[in-house]
Amino acid sequence: MFPTPVQKAGRGASIAYQVVLPIALLVWLLPLIGVALTSIRPSGDLAAGNYFGLPSGFAGLENYSAVFINSPIGHYILNSFKMTIPTVIAAVGLSCLCGFALAIYKFKGGLLLFFVFVAGNFIPFQILMVPVRDLTLRLGLYDTITGLVLFHVAFQTGFCTLFMRNFIKGLPFALIESARVDGVSEFRIFIHIVLPLMRPAIAALSVLIFTFVWNDYFWATVLIQGDGAMPVTAGLSSLNGQWVAAWHLVSAGSIVAALPPVLMFFFMQRHFIAGLTLGATKG
Structure with missing residues (x-):
């Protein structure tokens, strides 16, 4: 097989x-x-x-x-950090709570709710371009880092919840039952028992989401117009001349833009691999 x-x-x-x-x-x-x-x-x-x-x-x-010298790439990189770090914190934090609820509690409609999270991952994001752009315009979030962060959080939370729910399902349920017998509240069970066991998964998921959001180009061009909130992936086009394509500068800027996710992966490599392989074997 x-x-x-x-x-x-x-x-x-x-x-x-x-x-x-x-x-x-x-x-x-x-x-x-x-x-x-x-x-x-x-x-x-x-x-x-x-x-x-x-x-x-x-x-x-x-x-x-x-x-x-010839482009505000430092400003673009700062915008990318302003967009990526809050997105990672919010998406991973929400997915930990949602994954805990969907994995531990049995309630009516729980399976349907889980399928909604899963189904959201199969929607082609290109078809959301027009409604998302119109929504950000109506809310006054167009061409702002806040609008980009809120969209990425909404779009990434479904995948993160699927990841966390399946990870928590593999944890020993006896630990939670014994804590409940001792009278520990559900919130303290999550904070002091479940959350420490989720650290490898949190590290792996943080690296993945950081890479996804940092490398996003499509939504950076759809929801951002000016240089004030432009992330580095979309800002690289400013390195091209008006009449001549300066590919040597674009390539150098691409290498600079790729360094943060690469460095993060190497710093978190041990936790990343542990999070992806934990539970892969029994015995």
């Missing part, structure tokens, strides 16, 4: 795995390698049509300096 592990496969399969894996990894990394090389190319290389060859010189210092 399941594929045979490589360690138990034949010698031919093992050799093929060792050959194909580096090739597949290189192909997967080619776009990132191309962006990194373009970010250190002199502008003359692009004008001469040298898009995929080795750079004729090293212009990394000039390109990355120009990114911060």
